[in-house]
Amino acid sequence: MNKSVFLIPIVASLGACATAPVPLKGEFSTITPQASVAQGQSAEHVRWGGEIIKVVPGANETCFEVLSRELDSRARPRNRDNSEGRFIACRSGFYDPEVFTKGRELTVTGHLNGTEVGKVGEFDYIYPKLAADAIYLWPKRPLVIDQRNAWPHDPFWGPYFGPYWGGGFWATPPVVIIRPNPSPKK
Template identity: 50%
Template sequence: MKRLSIAVILSSLSVGCASVPKPLGGEYLPSQPRAVVEAGRNGGPVRWGGSIIAVEPEAERTCIQVLARELGPDARPRLRDPDEGRFVACRAGFYDPEVFTEGREVTVTGIVAAMTTRVVGEYPYTMPEVAADVIYLWPPRVEYRYEPLPPTWALWFGPSWYGWHHHHLWHPRPIHRPRPRRSGRGN
């Protein structure tokens, strides 16, 4: 029993650690942007993520405004309604607005450097500014659509039942026989 519980704990730890991309690993404060603004504190290491709202290239750095979302166990933003606030992630260098487009998902690691106020509509909105070490752009999510198959009873009762009209499932396909040759001249 003791061996089994140790094996389960070790396997769950290895699965949890293996799923976070290497650049995003480490220990971070469990806070969210809204809580940091309310507390008014700076300087803590954070790992936040969400959807890109705007990209603002400047002369020496690029700032990315992000609508924060809760992170999953793989450090990717979850597909839930955002209620964590907004933050700005700034990093030296140029990040192309055509690559970092609106709506793409990012995860950012860094230190809360300051509080900044941006205008959203006509409302002055205070949000934390992160001096980013890593800005990790996630690949777009792929959605799969699954079509239901007809129930097995529909296969027995014919194509008109249950709205399925795949006649080839119930009727044999015609056999293609070679055409007889026409008799020509001299035959």
């Protein structure tokens, strides 16, 4: 049998591996927002991402205040509770705050352009400022509800043993994934 028949599925599966979207590809410094302020780094080419805190459209540019998160292999912010600090990314043009809403995930590429002092509550905070080359808004993640360990359980027999083991009403319920409705096409 021809060896290329076996090679095609292997190559196709490798091509399906997670890669960053085209605007986010390239070589970037590994410095974090916290470290860039502490070290006073400037002009570094970085790729940072996180959760949008605030969007401020100006006359010529739009600035994003972002709670930084570690990026995964696709350059998408990881959905975790820890943070690498905050940063401000500004890009020329108008980005609608109703689209780029608080809590959405964003990845930005660009060059460090100094710092800006702002307030987080009553605390003075030093933000690294980024002159953005690319702004990438990620689609919303689906809501996953895992009901495998949810009630109702028979308190005397339980979900995995007794006369109902392996099926019936008291069997383990499925995992439910709720995907947000796509916005209608205009």
